Amino acid sequence: MKHLTGKYAVITGGTDGIGAATARAMRDRGAEVVIIGRSPAKAASMEKEPALNGGSLRALTADFSSMTQVRSVVRQLAENHRHIDFLVHAVGILITKAQYTDEGLEKDFAVSYLSRYVFLEEAAALGLIGPATRMVNIAASAPEVPRYARMEFDDLGAVRARTGMKAHGQAQLANDLLTAQAADRYGITAVGYGPGAVNTSIRREVPKILQAVMKPFYARATRQPQDVAADLLALLVDEPTPLSSTTFANRNGRFAPSAYLADPHRQADLLSISEALARQAAQRG
Template sequence: MERSQGGPMAGRTVLITGGTGGIGRATALGLASMGAHVAIIGRDHGRTEDAVREIRSTGGQADAFVADLSSQAEVRRVAADVLRSYARLDVLVNNVGGYWSTRHVTADGLERTFALNHLAPFLLTALLLDRLQQSDAARVVTVASNAHVRGRIDFDDLQKERAYSGSAAYGQSKLANVLFSYELARRLCGTSVTANVLHPGLVSTAFGGEDPGRAQQLLVPLLRPFMKSPRHGAATSIHLASDPDLHHVTGRYFAKCAAKRSSKGSYDESVAVRLWQASADLVGLTTPATAS
């Protein structure tokens, strides 16, 4: 596969989940314009191919992979496809995510918010980690949200079977993103791979539109004029994926392209380790991702 000869990301291969619209698509376009060879994972074949065509129309290099990442079988299949397609992988952007006001169950019998927002990036990162470590300086970038501040990891009811609310499920999944990123950074200490997490800001996208709650239906139209565009919302993801000054920066939380403090609970290492093991059990990883 040819790579662009110019740009600060020339020669780098970047995989972006949820790259068919919103922040993910804008991230793909931005990194491709910097010379990266971009691979997009999307759930819908038509939308994924459309995103790739847009990137190619601007002179960028892009490939499409189609998978529903709420399914662990699909995560494993697409990871195998990526490994067959690329001899090297320099950046993984865990961007895919969703919000549902009512409880949905995946093909694996898991609550969809937790499965897609947390377990999918956890499993995909683990499956691609060896290839990432073969790069001279790889990066794992995970898109979280400031909603993690209100999140709580309920180990007695991770799947929200007893009581479900969209905001509680989403907050838990976003806190899980932050805890995962910090624990991954600790486990990869001394390797060539960094792991950072970010809050993109309030961005005007179709996020949550599949199953919006009443409050969302009322508030989003009022807030939309004040929301960032997807291009501006992608700025921190692009920054973490590409900025040479972040070569050795790991285990940090970013917003507006700057390192920030995340919630107090997100720094609890005992919770992070417990979540890691629970996640490994749920995705069937007998050997969770660690530095090799």
């Protein structure tokens, strides 16, 4: 295993699940890790954990349903560091009812996708990310986008109208589309990763009756966060993707982006929608 002494890693959604497991793994290889999460109690608990190999872990708290808070936390990062070596976007929620933020955004889409876009835009503007940055964007990455998961981003009204599970699926697709163009747009190395079913608390806001319906599937297919963290360390460190390129992967290995994700018009549509929603959030925030 390669040590990460002198490397700086930032992990969103880093106080729970995949994010927390990845943060611990990177810290214990010697990296200086900053986790970002919503819970001050969970953040404080992780900061107190013993570290191995000279690594360190500190936490910043922010609610990623607020694009104002996302921009603020990126500025906090820029105050202390010139450059991010590793960026893992693990933040996300799963809700089944329509919920909206104070900035007028559908909550699942805001947390699970738009916060990541705003983070990248702000980090790029501040010079925090660039050619030496390696990013993993966790979504629903697969060799082909299933027909039932295909949505378009050419209509702002249609994007805003998607709620519940539709909004969650939209966020996953948007993350993969963003990853597909991240190397060109930000100059970084980008990896889209689909972990499959993982034993985390992301389903905590799903009604109990739906959790019961979903349980047999997850009981058969669930992996542990540590399993995913090991995959991410391999992709980022042990068998890294070439610099300034894009690849996708899941538990079965790497694969190229599908034609659906590589479509430049679809990518441009997503950027246009993302910019419009980010402007809306800035005006209301």
